[in-house]
Amino acid sequence: MxxxxxxxxxxxxxxxxxxxxxxxxxxxxxxxxxxxxxxxxxxxxxxxxxxxxxxxxxxxxKSPPKHQFVEGEKFLMYGEEYPLKFVEKQPFALKFDTKEFLLNSRDLHRAHILFKAWYINQAKFSFPKRVEDYASKYGFKYKTVRISDAARRWGSCSSSGSINLNWRLMRAIPEVIDYVIVHELAHTRHMDHSTKFWELVADVMPNYKTYRIWLKEHGYMLDFLAES
Ligand SMILES: [Zn+2]
Known part of the structure; x- marks a missing residue:
């Protein structure tokens, strides 16, 4: 054809x-x-x-960005783009120095795995604290925060109050992360998507719709694939 x-x-x-x-x-x-x-x-x-x-x-x-892991290529974190730089010797295979991502040249063959692990670690470090901040400020009760890897699911909340947040959210702007957190915390009071549920979300985050729409339309960009 x-x-x-x-x-x-x-x-x-x-x-x-x-x-x-x-x-x-x-x-x-x-x-x-x-x-x-x-x-x-x-x-x-x-x-x-x-x-x-x-x-x-x-x-x-609508396909996620395909990374080639070449010098200067941009990677997302908190909605900002940071370039990749190769270095010869550093104690960590991949490091972020607030301006760029530094990758040991000899670890290039496993760059995709390293980036994913890096995002997961950052998520583990930062998401639970963000959840705690919202919960204490607005009086939500939850049990645990876990980092999940479901391809198209940003967050979930179990009936026992265990919250799962997708590591890919590390690539989104902070407001989008917060919207998912508020959404899941609101499920600790309403396990459905009823009017009452959305009213509660709006009480905590009046402009949540902007971020909800953004996730629907651009969420695929938060994933990334390696060029193969
Ligand atoms: Zn929901």
Whole structure:
């Protein structure tokens, strides 16, 4: 196919009645019935090509930044971008010196893992204190704060009051982190998303909607993938 956005596609046949297209960031799967011919499948894809192109454009816009771990490349922390710099000898494989990220050259092959571990450590260090500040100021009771790794879930709160916060939030502006914290703390009083719940969120953070919308629209940017 002469469409640059069209990735290679894979046909998966099964005992089904109709065709279906599954689009990923960089993949396309066609689910087809056993008896359907290749020509029929091709005709179907051709007929759907505008729809496919549109969806792929949308997906490509919404994919998280792909890092290559080259010198000068920017990395997010608290919504600010800091450049990566290679160094020869330092006691830690990856260090942040308030202006840039310093990476030992010999650890380049595991930079992706190091960055993730670094964000997780920072989150462990800073999120519990942020939760505690809000809880004591507004009288919320919770049990524990844990750092989670669920790809598309920013936070959660169990019925026993255990709060989970995603390490990827370390890459967002502080207000977005605070919104997720306030949201989860509000769940310690209302376990649903009822009007009462949102009123409580608004009491603590009157402009929470801005950050809620930001997370919905730009949250994918908080994730990062390694260029492979
Ligand atoms: Zn919620």
């Amino acid at each position: 002469k469409n640059s956005l069209q990735p290679e596609f894979k046909v998966i046949r099964s005992n089904r009645k109709s065709l279906a297209i599954e689009l990923g960031h960089n993949s396309m799967k066609i689910r087809a019935p056993y008896q359907m011919s290749d020509a029929e499948i091709s005709r179907f894809i051709l007929a759907k090509k505008d729809w496919i192109r549109e969806k792929q454009l949308l997906l490509s816009k």
